[in-house]
Amino acid sequence: MKDAKVTLGRKYCGRVSDDEEILVRSTPSSPVGLHRVLDPAGASLPQAAGVLDASPELWPDEVRIDVETLNLDAASFRQLVDKHDGDGDAVRAEVLDIVATRGKMQNPVTGSGGMLIGTVAEVGPQSPLGLAVGDRVATLVSLSLTPLVITDGLAGWDGRSERVPAAGTAVLFGRSIAARLPDDLSPDLALMVMDVCGAPALVSRVVGEYVQRGHAPTVCVLGAAGKSGSLSLAAARAAGATRCIGVVPVDHEADLLRPTGLADAVVVADARSPIGLSDAVAGAGGPADVTVVCVDVPGCEQPAILATAQGGTIIYFSMATSFSAAALGAEGLAADVRMLVGNGYVPGHADLALDLVRRVPAVRALFEGRLTE
Template sequence: MGLHRVVEPAGVLPQAAWRLDAAREIAPNEVRIRVERLNLDAASFRQLSDKHGGDGEKVRAEVLDIISTRGKMQNPVTGSGGMLIGTVEEAGRRSPLGLRPGDRVATLVSLTLTPLTVTDGLARWDGRGEQVPCDGWAILFARSIAAVLPADEDPQLSLAVLDVCGAPALTARVVSRYVEDRRRAGDGRPVTVAVVGGAGKSGSLSLAAARRAGATRTVGVVPVVAERDALVAAGLADEVALADARDPVALSSAVTTALGVPADVTVVCVDVPGCEHGAILATADGGTVIFFSMATSFAAAALGAEGLAADVTMLVGNGYVPGHAELALELLRSEPGVRGLFAARLAAD
């Protein structure tokens, strides 16, 4: 689990640690990765960019300072990090991960618990996009997860997809249970799904996964006309609605108007805080809200549901569901709308 890499405070797991030991030498059950590119999570990058007014040089300097100070990439404000791709340099003889030197991999665990050292000063990054070309090394533990990158895909595209692969897998699991439960009960009501932030990375994959899992009707909610037009063109949702997810009444109204009823499952994939209450209002009694955003406030969600007397189940997407990488890559390959949205995002970055 990497406990031996925790510098301070003693006794916590690496994700909760303030500082990790990112020394290059590995233990027999560790793996060292030569880092090629980081992918900062959306909430973290937005916070850093907003803090520095979009000044890329200042964003780059702060990311460097975080990594050098903490021995990992963990934004002290959002608490989140991201993931990386690179090549296996050395695998300890007792590592259970099945990785070999030369394997090109994406880590499927957060940078917030991954010992990391950067050696090039992030000189090739302008601080204006989530993907960060860099040189350095990272350490994986016995309980870490990594996926060998597919040879037939652009590594940057694979990185962007694998960064959020937990979202479609969890969405598919929840939606399929609703579909099966209603089938067994002889309940002919449709299974409705709303994805807030439907044009984004995790949002577009979640819409595709919901449809694949049997959702009867889906709506993607986006904040601006350009994203609405892109999501309509992608064809991933039955309806596309415009709303500011931070406005609870507007979000709820947009979802219920588009679907005709509140959503059975609402998936929150936006990278800004303040979306908890709208998602709760948009969800039917007995429904489920999946918060797949590092900007989510547990207190706001829990107390907001209580204050609204909302009988909803709330799930925190933890980023890991068995088979999540394979599912996300399969959706990329089989859904032209997903590939188009990801390609456009990479081109814009």
């Protein structure tokens, strides 16, 4: 190895190959990304920050990803589509503006982002992530905290799908999470699964806790035909749920879900209607011991509470959730329920979700059907 040298504020630390050197910044960094926060500088974590430094030059514990595809989270994408009345060009323009302005893809209304897949292009010498140059990976941290640069103007995206072909660079911190893409699933399928892998993992944990106490619970999933919803149903069943109820908003989604057998009962109901939802769930065998909220629209907090038995558990996975409305709603309804925020991370969550897709043909079929939409 050559002697260390400083060039333009960066430090020479070694080689990727015989003809490619690694150049990383020599100033101190934070494993949680504080050093990338530009506004307010050093005063918040990257997710809460207004602007990040998204430049591709690395600090020693970082990893640079060459971006292939972004996957916008459902709540963010719906908000953008609704705002622009389905105008794909306007949606694309706003996504580009958000990334250029903030140095990350974080919807200013929902606060959420999504995730991405790409190829590891550079690894800092102190990175603890165990990644190597050339690995194809999915990031398991939100785009709302990932430094991101778009270099192709999203020319290959029509603004009408959550999946966004893209070229650019993204940066992972020392405490970020990424998973190598599996060889037996297409990258687009793996991306969709990993985007929501926190949901089935937490559902599996919660249902397992009930089973360990000697009570196989009734589980109700709102938004049951969606990505996180269908995986949550499969996870609940595998963990020992005695009855699974799937709630969908329209007949078309009910027709998709019923033949899969993922739910013992499929009901069509507006998850924003307190009485309508609770009556529908009761008629399908509820109230639920565990209610999982996977919808991408606001206003489902209190209906979910009414659909849940006293002493039950509600898992809020929707980024459209108002957590103050949930907490105050439970108080106002005198509801003794445990409310959990699905934070997207449970140890082993990616492996669990991918395994469900492999083992449960109905889940895989639903996901693959989305790829052709």
